Amino acid sequence: MADHAHLLAEIKDNIHQKDPIKARLVLGYLENMDKKIREQVLGAFREAAPEFAVPVLCRFIAEHRDMVAGLPLVREILAVKILAQPELLAKAISDPQTPCRSMYIAMAGELRLEEVVDNLIEALLAASDVSEINQILDTLGEIGDPQATNAVSEFLYSGNRILIISATKALGKLATPTAMLRLAERMGTDNQLDLLILDIFAKVQDSISLDKLNEAMRSHYAHLRTYAKKTLVGIGPKAVPILTENLLFDDADLRIHTLNVLGDIGDPAAISPIRKLLHTHPANANVRFAAYEALGLLPLDRGAYVLTQGLSDPVDHVCIAAAKAIDRNFNEIMAAGIKNLASERDEDAHRIIKTAINAQAKEIFLSLMEEESFQPMALSHLGRAHQDIRDFFYAILKEHGYSGLALKLLAPEEKKTAARKRICAVDDSRMILSIYKSTLHELGFEPVLFEFPASALEWLQSNTPEMVLTDLNMPDITGIDLTRAIRKSFSKKDLPVVMVTTQDEANDNKAALEAGVNDILRKPFTAESLQAVFKKFL
Template sequence: MSNNVEAILNQLRGVIANGDSEGVGVWLADLINEPNNEAVNDAIRELGRIDASLIVYLTRFIAYNRAVATAYPLLEDLLFEQILASPDMLVEILSSSSDVNEIAYYVHCIEALALESATLGLETKLAGVSDESLLISMLDAIAKIGFCHNSQSLADYLYASNRDIIAAAIGALGSIGSHDAVQLLSDRMGTDSELDRLILDQFAEIQDQFCIEKLSETLASHITHVRNYGKAKLAEMGAKAIPVIIENLGSDDTDLVVHTLNVLGDIFDESAVKPIKNLLHNHPADANIRFAAYESLGRLPSEKIALALAEGLNDKDDNVRLAASRAINNNYSRMLGVGVKNLLHSAVFDSEKIIAAIVESESDNIFLDLLVEEEIRDALFTYIREQAHSDVVKFFNVILAKNDRGDLLSFIQPEQQPEQKTKALVYAVDDSRMILNIYRSALHKLGYEFKLFEFPETALKNIEEDKPAFVFTDMNMPLISGIDLTRKIRETHSADELPIVMVTTQSESDSKNDALAAGVSEVIGKPFGADALKQAIERNYKPN
């Protein structure tokens, strides 16, 4: 150690012993400015032998000279050692300080050391801080530590005028993760889609029983973005969410049951099969529930659902039969094949409607298995040839060719029809491919030209070029909801120029009011058929 550095070190010992804060700052600055870095580091090591009051001087010095901690990491290491040895001293100087720079550095130390014992001091100090950047730093420190003594002390920051403060408070309460903290976050939801997503992200991160229940509650929300994002988070969570959300299947709230079934299908875990089967065995009166149940079963891996699926082919609702057919197709087995053939041979059941469901749902496994039954095969071919849309005909052409049944291709080719004037172009937007198949069948029967979109953003990209005359859209879709889609379209097209009808299972008046406020011309319910679409178009479309 050089003589000059040794002299500075002796001076520091003296001013520290005398409690001369200003003198300590002067001599520390002299020490750091010495050209011999190795000697300075040796002196810093020697400073560690001084009593704990060094914390007071070092924190204040570094608070105003933050670059020093970068140039001489040993200095901050020394400070951290001192703080860990006497954490109460840091809390004491935090409580007595009113200087923003000093407080900011004290908070940095607390966060860097994840000093849980200092959180009470942080919570107390929060109430007296008005500097917004400092508030955010303090909330971030609490988030890093993941603990506070009283979650309620952070509640007011959830309603601050500064969105960054709100986001920091959400992060802090989410990191704390107690029931009280989670409840505060839950109470905050419903007014801002971006902040609501941050809150739901916290619930999904915590993943305890209480948070999964909170996510499950979003399925009953009348706020579209809350409901859709909650569904997405539950689906991402996977099988862990199933024991909680299957409780919803016993609810009298049709919308809640339908949304729960959607999530169970998205999770794709066999443990969901039995509760859905039990639901179907109770013969729910609402066709939307039956449709959602069969659609979910069609996406779940299971060999134990033969009876439930076969019964669905005889459902009184066309849409439900399509969903049941697709579910059978995706889980096809010899037992299911026997059940389908028995239904088609029986005089009790409407075989024409079952044939229509098999074809319109593009159930290729069922179709191929039925080719050995001449009477059934002829009925399938007749429907494809005379009633199916050209896309469906092409689909079964490919299926026959791929399975070495090219000898049958001529039997499903439609007869040449005189060219007819096509009606206006209609868009149909829904994230369910099964629903899009239903649109295809219905709009084809009505004679409309149409385009089907599984992703709303694709529809938005094509509107200016295609210039559709009418739009049908689902309400509940991920990323871009039907309400969001409507708002975007209304930026460039009035209701007179482009009518939009929302087609949804959602029965709550709030959701319908939100849709109407966004600019939809009408809201109609699922399930739907060609007649419902025809009437909606006639009510809202006024051709030039």
């Protein structure tokens, strides 16, 4: 204890005599001191002049990082001294010969000292050591002074990946419009860097950032489109105005991606633009499908009856999407409109009833069951439906007083037949999976459905279906990623994989074929188009 007291007296004398060498020797013994004496030794620096305390403490921290990690008081006192005389930091940063200069640079960032930005920029432009440049870029980003934008931007094209990434992150922290423009200009040559930049845009969310995220939905690369869509959904209503403008362009892929995002955001501001789009009756059935799917996710308080026109669409997928949207917004006006449609011709009645069944549209189905003339048609279609769908409507009929119909739905014990061959279908749209269930069952196969590709891969570890049908644009794992993973275990002959997608992008097609798909099928698929694929590969 006496020795410790002696060290306290000595450090006070070192500070008084301004002897940095002896002061550093005493500080080097700190971890062996009693806690109370240690705090007193460090506390002595509170009275030291900044020009003495700053270099001594900076060097002590640089040379004893492990010890200082458990002594927060060291940094606290150093910060106080720097803030009292910031020009000391500026001078040290400007002089390349400063001992432990990196410590001064680090403190500039830690304290967000805008006073030394000019000195840091000067040091950045003069530096040649990669680690030093990297640290200065990080520090300028931490300080966040816009005047550093141009100097940092120069390193986006340095040719050194470490420095490019550091410059990218620093510009993201500066977050000025110019910084966002520079990042936007840098995109297009490195997919991983593009993802990092899109992540920055997602955090900044200024007009430039939103525009670039929106633009990324047109990317030639599936993973960039998927990332941009996921990010825009996360941004939410703020992104809706720029997204709805996309619907004005006659670009089917962009419209579909946009509608997917608008549906997931769920902002009522998107309702009117989507309805206007449907009024133009887009030629692409996938656009119509996506529009009804999106409306089904939005709160249609008024005018929901316009959805009934979707039941007359010539494409079954679109009818099912419309039926789902109707069911979520069902009212008496819609019920009357649907009954009128179904009453015109038996052909229309059969189609609407089949659509309601395949969509598992409870409200539409119950409305039609009020008319006895529709009941035999419903039982006929249900008799051929997948067991899951039959079970769903059996429960509904019993619950709503149609026990007689429910009993008729109970099929007699079937004769033993060969087990159905399994087809695995992967799609992040639950509606598409429902359509797969009905269509594959109709074709005589047992559908095995997955909303998440990771779950499909897990199942495939112990199961081998006849074929895998996969969507392209899915979050986290794209259809191309899924195919690559499948090909690690199965050859194209052992397990055919067919990409089923709305997209018709040359890069995607090339990447899909290189990943190992056997074929590419365009949505909306039909029983006939699926049958053709099965005949080709099974």
